Amino acid sequence: MADGRKIRYYDSHGQSRSAADRRPADDQPAIGEMRLDLLTNEWVAIAAHRQGRTFLPPKELCPLCPTTGEMLSEIPDSDYEVVVFDNRFPSLKSPDKGWTLPEENGIETEIPAAAGICEVVCFTSDHGTSFGELSTRQIRTVLEAWRDRTRELSQLDFVQQVFPFENRGEEIGVTLAHPHGQIYAYSYLTPRTEKMLASARRYFARHGRILLDDVIKRELQDQVRIIAQNDHWIAYVPFAARYPFEIHVAPLVGVPDLTALSTAAADAFPEIAHEVLARLDGVFNIPMAYIAAWHQAPVREGRDVMRLHWQITSIRRAPGKLKYLAGSESAMGAFIMDMKPEQSAAQMREVTIK
Amino acid sequence: MADGRKIRYYDSHGQSRSAADRRPADDQPAIGEMRLDLLTNEWVAIAAHRQGRTFLPPKELCPLCPTTGEMLSEIPDSDYEVVVFDNRFPSLKSPDKGWTLPEENGIETEIPAAAGICEVVCFTSDHGTSFGELSTRQIRTVLEAWRDRTRELSQLDFVQQVFPFENRGEEIGVTLAHPHGQIYAYSYLTPRTEKMLASARRYFARHGRILLDDVIKRELQDQVRIIAQNDHWIAYVPFAARYPFEIHVAPLVGVPDLTALSTAAADAFPEIAHEVLARLDGVFNIPMAYIAAWHQAPVREGRDVMRLHWQITSIRRAPGKLKYLAGSESAMGAFIMDMKPEQSAAQMREVTIK
16 A cells, blocks of 8 residues: 555455556554553553544445545455454554563553554455445455455464454444444453453363353353354354344354364354344344454463354343343443343344245 | 331431331232253353333332322332332342252353342432432541441351442433432342452462552552542543443452441532542533442452452443444453543543532
């Protein structure tokens, strides 16, 4: 790209891409910083330059559509299947060589580099569709892009974990309507991953078994929370769901991350993704705002006990009603659910799939 | 109250209250349940009966106003200063005698009792005001109510921590406009408290000092994040703030909880509360939606290392713009800040206080 960022095209069949980025080279935004919150021992990234980012542009000005005529978008080519490129307003940026994460040393420390990588994944060149409506081949190509990026980002020495995700819906602050997701490669273990790693390790030490394997065994036994299943994947509302609609999708043969999926499992993913998202949108017959998050084992530790799963959460509890994270959830992390997991699973199972 | 719940009046001068609740006795809602999320080892409370609760009633039907004529509210008396009563739609309820929290035992366990206490605190009988606009005497009475409830709830054998808080603003899902807060007494340590306790303990073991004491020393030294101060309290934007506007208010002499505050510190609280909330509302000259959370040491442990502070967070980052918790924050707990803490502190310091 003109300003030095990288773009990668993923195509389902051999295709050569050579279109040049004809835009003037913008300045790269300043690098942010990272601060350790001593009260919780958690890192907070500060990206003070992001306030000016593009906010819900009309379709004609969409930066994620292919370039047409004089409308020069982020994608130089006039068409594409799936592209991944460096985020123009990144929260995290590649640090200098030899960068390492400092330890807590008794004083509040600011690191003059919010180290990491932020990428944008365009799911399709079609502005008006959604991930769940893509063709089987298209979802398979997106999955391949996620796998490829996980593989490559895992090799960077400052990267501790790779997180592909999608935010969908204005209700959760999405600023671009074009179907897309993001990938964050963090230079630290995120609070949730740290907690999941500790739980998986303790579980293995106590019971000698992989935690997610036992969770899935329990779901298969109980049946009542399962909403979709095929030969390679299972989708269920977790036993202790935190959101009105929360779905976990996991491969039946556990793997640490997307790169370790068998080809058969990868090929079977679009089917379950279609069904899960159709059931979610079908509950109220409206497109549901959601966050879809790929939880993967960290790059350098816990790969023996942590297992890949795709977590989809929606804050919509009824048409016109959202679940807000107020005092208990936001300040204490203590979730209160207004609905039983078995109840939301039943609602999603009852949706008629076209 | 007619249905068996308790109401407590707090008055700034001796007053006898004897008004009877003339409403028919409603059924008490069913008790919820608690489930352990094995993936994170966190408890989730399920209160499936809460969906039917009152949603933004007009002033004439406000259940938190005093009773007038045939409009029978939650408060039987025709006037009050501050009242605290059991929540009609509680997320947590008093369990049977002898109840104890089970340990993780390798299988996903459901406890048929979301054990705890949920109370409502009405800050004033005046429907149209807000906590920050109350008189000094009124805020002092609210503080005394919080202290009294903390003292009493801490004595219940199933209670692990007491959490007084206020949600303000429709943007964060407040369903009643009348100025009020809530108190949750949890039967487990909440995820954030658990984390703060671990950090405070590790800090003490490493450095031999109380963590929050050192944090306050650093703020006094740096000055740039302080937004208000008097002889007994300090208010500052924390070094690693997570929200566009986040303020911590702490007593200069550290104490584990509200009950341990000196009378002088308690008497000096209304002044700093007034100033902090005026600065917060003054930034954009609009009433800011916020969550105000009292972090107290747990009832039975960590009282030697954990220190009381009042955390106010607002998700408004500009007029018409909210900060949403999307993928990184919601699914990974990894916060990205769009603004430097020093910047938001400066904005609040610049507000002219009437």
